[in-house]
Amino acid sequence: xxxxxxxxxxxxxxxxxxKTLKNRFYQVPHCIGAxxxxxxxxxxxxxxxxxxxxxxxxTEYCSIHPESDDTSxxxxxxxxxxxxxxxxxxxxxxxxxxxxAGIELWYGGPHAPCMETRATPRGPSQIASDYELNIFxxxxxxxxxxxxxxMYVDAAIRAREAGFDIIYVYGAHAYLPFQFLSPFYNRRTDxxxxxxxxxxxxxxxxxxxxxxxxxxxxxxxxxxAVDHLLGxxxxxxxxxxxxxxxxxxxxxxxxxxxxxDIAEWGQNAGPSRFxxxxxxxxxxxxxxxxxxxxxxxxxxxxxxxxxxxxxxxxSGQFDIIGAARPSISDPFLPKKIEEGRxxxxxxxxxxxQCISRWEIGGPPLVCxxxxxxxxxxxxxxxxxxxHPAANREKSVLVVGAGPAGMECAMVLGKRQMSAVHLVxxxxxxxxxxxWISLLGHSDGKPNLHRGTARxxxxxxxxxxxxxxxxxxxxxxxxxxxxxxxxxxxxxxxxEIVIIATGCRFATDGLNAATxxxxxxxxxxxxxxxxxxxxxxxxxxxxxxVLVLENEGYFMGASVAQKLxxxxxxxxxxxxxxxxxxxxxxxxxAPMLHRDLHRLGxxxxxxxxxxxxxxxxxxxxxxxxPAHKLRFEVDSVVLCTARLSNDxxxxxxxxDKPRLEREGIEAVYVIGDASAPRMIVDSIFDGHRLARxxxxxxxxxxxxxxxxxxxxxxSGNEDYLAQLRNTADVALA
Amino acid sequence: MxxxxxxxxxxxxxxxFELGGDGLSVDPEFVEWxxxxxxxxxxxxxxxxxEQIGASGDEVVxxxxxxxxxxxxxxxxxxxxxxxxxxVWDESLASADVLVVARVLAAxxxxxxxxxxxxxVQSSDAVNGATGTALAGLLALxxxxxxxxxxxxPEGRALVVERELxxxxxxxxxxxxxxxxxxxxxxxEPRYATLRAIKQAREKPLERLxxxxxxxxxEELSGHAGARLVALRPPERGxxxxxxxxxxxxxxxxxxxxxxxRVG
Numbered sequence: 002x003x004x005x006x007x008x009x010x011x012x013x014x015x016x017x018x019x020k021t022l023k024n025r026f027y028q029v030p031h032c033i034g035a036x037x038x039x040x041x042x043x044x045x046x047x048x049x050x051x052x053x054x055x056x057x058x059x060t061e062y063c064s065i066h067p068e069s070d071d072t073s074x075x076x077x078x079x080x081x082x083x084x085x086x087x088x089x090x091x092x093x094x095x096x097x098x099x100x101x102a103g104i105e106l107w108y109g110g111p112h113a114p115c116m117e118t119r120a121t122p123r124g125p126s127q128i129a130s131d132y133e134l135n136i137f138x139x140x141x142x143x144x145x146x147x148x149x150x151x152m153y154v155d156a157a158i159r160a161r162e163a164g165f166d167i168i169y170v171y172g173a174h175a176y177l178p179f180q181f182l183s184p185f186y187n188r189r190t191d192x193x194x195x196x197x198x199x200x201x202x203x204x205x206x207x208x209x210x211x212x213x214x215x216x217x218x219x220x221x222x223x224x225x226a227v228d229h230l231l232g233x234x235x236x237x238x239x240x241x242x243x244x245x246x247x248x249x250x251x252x253x254x255x256x257x258x259x260x261x262d263i264a265e266w267g268q269n270a271g272p273s274r275f276x277x278x279x280x281x282x283x284x285x286x287x288x289x290x291x292x293x294x295x296x297x298x299x300x301x302x303x304x305x306x307x308x309x310x311x312x313x314x315x316s317g318q319f320d321i322i323g324a325a326r327p328s329i330s331d332p333f334l335p336k337k338i339e340e341g342r343x344x345x346x347x348x349x350x351x352x353x354q355c356i357s358r359w360e361i362g363g364p365p366l367v368c369x370x371x372x373x374x375x376x377x378x379x380x381x382x383x384x385x386x387x388h389p390a391a392n393r394e395k396s397v398l399v400v401g402a403g404p405a406g407m408e409c410a411m412v413l414g415k416r417q418m419s420a421v422h423l424v425x426x427x428x429x430x431x432x433x434x435x436w437i438s439l440l441g442h443s444d445g446k447p448n449l450h451r452g453t454a455r456x457x458x459x460x461x462x463x464x465x466x467x468x469x470x471x472x473x474x475x476x477x478x479x480x481x482x483x484x485x486x487x488x489x490x491x492x493x494x495x496e497i498v499i500i501a502t503g504c505r506f507a508t509d510g511l512n513a514a515t516x517x518x519x520x521x522x523x524x525x526x527x528x529x530x531x532x533x534x535x536x537x538x539x540x541x542x543x544x545x546v547l548v549l550e551n552e553g554y555f556m557g558a559s560v561a562q563k564l565x566x567x568x569x570x571x572x573x574x575x576x577x578x579x580x581x582x583x584x585x586x587x588x589x590a591p592m593l594h595r596d597l598h599r600l601g602x603x604x605x606x607x608x609x610x611x612x613x614x615x616x617x618x619x620x621x622x623x624x625x626p627a628h629k630l631r632f633e634v635d636s637v638v639l640c641t642a643r644l645s646n647d648x649x650x651x652x653x654x655x656d657k658p659r660l661e662r663e664g665i666e667a668v669y670v671i672g673d674a675s676a677p678r679m680i681v682d683s684i685f686d687g688h689r690l691a692r693x694x695x696x697x698x699x700x701x702x703x704x705x706x707x708x709x710x711x712x713x714x715s716g717n718e719d720y721l722a723q724l725r726n727t728a729d730v731a732l733a
Numbered sequence: 734m735x736x737x738x739x740x741x742x743x744x745x746x747x748x749x750f751e752l753g754g755d756g757l758s759v760d761p762e763f764v765e766w767x768x769x770x771x772x773x774x775x776x777x778x779x780x781x782x783x784e785q786i787g788a789s790g791d792e793v794v795x796x797x798x799x800x801x802x803x804x805x806x807x808x809x810x811x812x813x814x815x816x817x818x819x820x821v822w823d824e825s826l827a828s829a830d831v832l833v834v835a836r837v838l839a840a841x842x843x844x845x846x847x848x849x850x851x852x853x854v855q856s857s858d859a860v861n862g863a864t865g866t867a868l869a870g871l872l873a874l875x876x877x878x879x880x881x882x883x884x885x886x887p888e889g890r891a892l893v894v895e896r897e898l899x900x901x902x903x904x905x906x907x908x909x910x911x912x913x914x915x916x917x918x919x920x921x922e923p924r925y926a927t928l929r930a931i932k933q934a935r936e937k938p939l940e941r942l943x944x945x946x947x948x949x950x951x952e953e954l955s956g957h958a959g960a961r962l963v964a965l966r967p968p969e970r971g972x973x974x975x976x977x978x979x980x981x982x983x984x985x986x987x988x989x990x991x992x993x994x995r996v997g
Contacts, residue, residue, distance in 0.1 A: 002749060315978065396928045422928055475765075480925045494929025 018254030054335030267588030273351025381728020403432020405672025543635020771853025
């Protein structure tokens with residue numbers, strides 16, 4: 002199929018200083034957990050996007066010196082020859098596919114605690130970080146300023162040597178250059194503080210010095226948060242934001258605009274729960290149309306729709322479509338637009354699971370929609386290539402079409418198994434996503450700050466994408482409204498059976514904290530509910546509701562939001578130190594807290610329920626059980642333990658002779674039915690099994706490459722040979 | 734009770750396709766074949782009736798007029814529970830129209846002597862909606878079209894059927910057997926075949942016959958054609974939409990221009 006001419010504009014090249022960007026698809030700097038010390042993961046994750054058609058692909062934030070160390074969060078580093086060598090692998094791979102390589106030179110100041118290097122970060126004023134705990138910078142005198150500027154220059158020279166085409170001076174997310182520019186950080190009284198020009202001086206000088214060093218060979222870019230979102234106490238897009246762009250316009254070849262800072266980074270990497278596509282338009286999208294710049298501009302906003310991309314460029318909002326998350330979800334987005342395969346695009350759902358891993362500090366990124374993100378090198382997985390399974394003559398029955406089942410059946414289909422039947426008990430495929438995507442709303446009113454609870458509707462894309470792919474696969478049949486019994490499975494005629502029957506919420510208050518049920522908890526009664534019952538509306542809910550949140554992610558809080566939004570008086574109780582702790586990592590917490598407080602939800606932390614009676618819940622403070630609390634409520638929602646629906650799996654496994662008689666060679670269990678987990682992990686589980694369905698023991702994941710130093714050896718030969726034979730990624 | 738279900742393997746096209754060199758067909762590269770959706774419901778109705786009436790010697794036979802590509806559809810029907818399949822074809826049937834197909838199916842029906850013939854209301858590719866009714870005419874069978882519901886009478890010699898009319902009106906009729914019904918979609922939820930049933934379908938009888946073996950000569954058949962396809966082409970595209978952009982003032986001015994140009 003051919004490209005629709007209306008998308009031609011997305012494929013027009015544009016000049017960035019001495020470099021030509023071949024199209025308007027630009028992967029802006031974003032974290033993946035690779036840095037310079039996992040060069041394989043770095044090069045192959047980035048390379049996949051280049052292969053998928055992105056015109057430029059950048060590193061994550063890249064430390065210019067040991068004084069800028071964010072451990073345990075993973076940044077790239079360009080401190081020495083070894084880093085040049087490691088990052089050059091990424092550059093080479095990008096160039097192989099015709100993409101430009103970008104590097105985001107970063108100095109964090111007090112936001113980077115230096116837990117590995119034990120160095121002392123410097124800053125414009127001695128004010129502790131508003132992001133980190135108890136980290137103060139050393140005040141920079143003129144010598145310090147010169148020294149740090151030299152760090153940028155030296156890093157830029159190393160970057161050029163590594164092969165980078167675009168070199169950033171990174172002043173978004175409230176890192177050092179922004180700390181000088183913004184009066185929120187800069188209390189100086191010398192020529193680097195006070196007036197606008199003084200505060201801009203550090204950044205401007207740095208740009209001049211970097212340009213002088215490498216500007217003939219490389220495009221000089223600067224990432225700038227045009228609005229700090231703190232109002233007049235800091236930078237505002239239509240005041241000093243626009244002014245700064247004009248002031249330094251002559252020094253950059255490319256502007257990369259964002260909003261916000263690192264302390265509330267979710268205002269920029271906005272989750273779909275609170276922000277719609279192109280949500281930065283009122284800020285970063287105003288600079289170019291108001292004629293503050295003559296240079297190319299790239300900006301973001303979780304844009305996944307090609308028509309939105311066209312509109313953004315045509316309207317003059319940006320010249321180049323920046324993307325982090327949409328490029329993780331679908332590295333082949335540009336190619337699919339080019340080839341007219343729009344319905345094959347795997348749209349980002351804005352869950353921020355990818356980001357959560359970086360926030361936790363250490364783990365590789367993941368992606369709900371794209372299970373191959375982060376696995377390109379260490380497992381050789383390619384999002385668009387699936388080599389035929391060695392045992393493809395076998396037929397497969399997948400029971401349950403939730404996230405794990407859909408993914409598994411899809412990948413098995415793409416691996417050319419002779420016949421795959423995906424059988425679902427409900428009328429529609431999608432499993433838990435069908436009701437979970439109905440959550441996330443409250444009362445529809447905006448928060449005091451940016452971010453209105455707009456619901457998890459975009460999470461439904463998990464189902465939409467897989468539905469389309471399953472429809473296209475001739476060797477996959479999907480049957481709904483069919484609940485299979487053990488007998489049905491035994492006689493189905495499949496050689497391989499995969500159970501993906503999901504999980505359910507405990508009805509007796511069983512929870513991870515006490516490992517026991519709660520006295521009086523019984524969600525089979527009509528005044529007690531599990532979260533799915535709240536969404537499905539099967540029970541009446543009284544005016545006063547207590548939600549016991551014991552799960553750790555979004556479920557309890559989302560139920561509280563919904564009920565409070567509908568006018569209930571909600572009490573939200575957790576034994577943890579905060580509600581929905583995982584939502585800190587997905588950057589959803591600040592907006593969630595604002596919404597819950599605005600709605601008047603009564604939140605109690607460190608609190609455990611010990612007894613539930615009609616009309617009242619008895620609780621205690623976990624630090625002193627004698628400190629009792631009483632909540633008078635009409636209904637109770639138990640968001641506690643989840644239990645695998647594994648009865649079918651256990652019954653099959655219990656009768657091995659029967660399995661043998663019926664010709665069933667293997668029975669596997671995946672997703673929540675194996676162990677309740679987050680959706681991203683269920684999809685991964687189904688994907689992995691399908692990728693390895695022809696390995697000697699599919700139940701046991703194959704080893705993956707660990708990028709580590711082996712004592713006395715400097716190579717990666719362990720597993721590499723084995724992986725080369727089966728990887729869909731051509732490993733060097 | 735013997736039920737004959739007449740089915741068709743229909744062409745399903747990609748969004749983009751090209752016509753074949755003869756200008757009378759779609760280039761096979763862009764065509765996928767599947768069992769006609771209405772026939773799937775007709776088969777389901779047959780299988781359910783057989784289950785309801787449940788006497789020994791009951792048989793559900795599927796028949797089609799189609800090239801080899803139609804065998805997939807027949808196997809699917811056998812997998813879902815049909816007992817036997819019959820496919821009639823030779824090159825002389827390549828340009829068969831509705832009446833010719835009905836004549837061939839009539840020959841199959843005379844051979845089978847079913848108590849009930851079920852057809853789908855129409856096919857999704859040719860959309861004539863005529864084959865079933867023509868078949869009934871040729872066999873001089875009682876017939877009801879667009880049936881939404883079938884209930885067998887206890888003795889099994891008649892059926893009570895409902896058909897759907899405009900405005901949600903339902904017509905209830907009692908039909909004595911033998912009869913022919915054309916079945917509407919949604920009559921029942923069609924069952925699907927398990928992997929085992931799909932494998933076992935290959936062991937069920939699938940007869941391949943030429944029209945000659947049914948006593949039909951090519952001259953006889955072509956003589957009964959009601960219509961002949963002379964051309965196949967995509968509809969002409971309209972002018973399309975023109976996008977106006979710019980400021981509100983500019984767009985308003987342009988709209989005024991266009992209205993003056995077009996309306997005068």
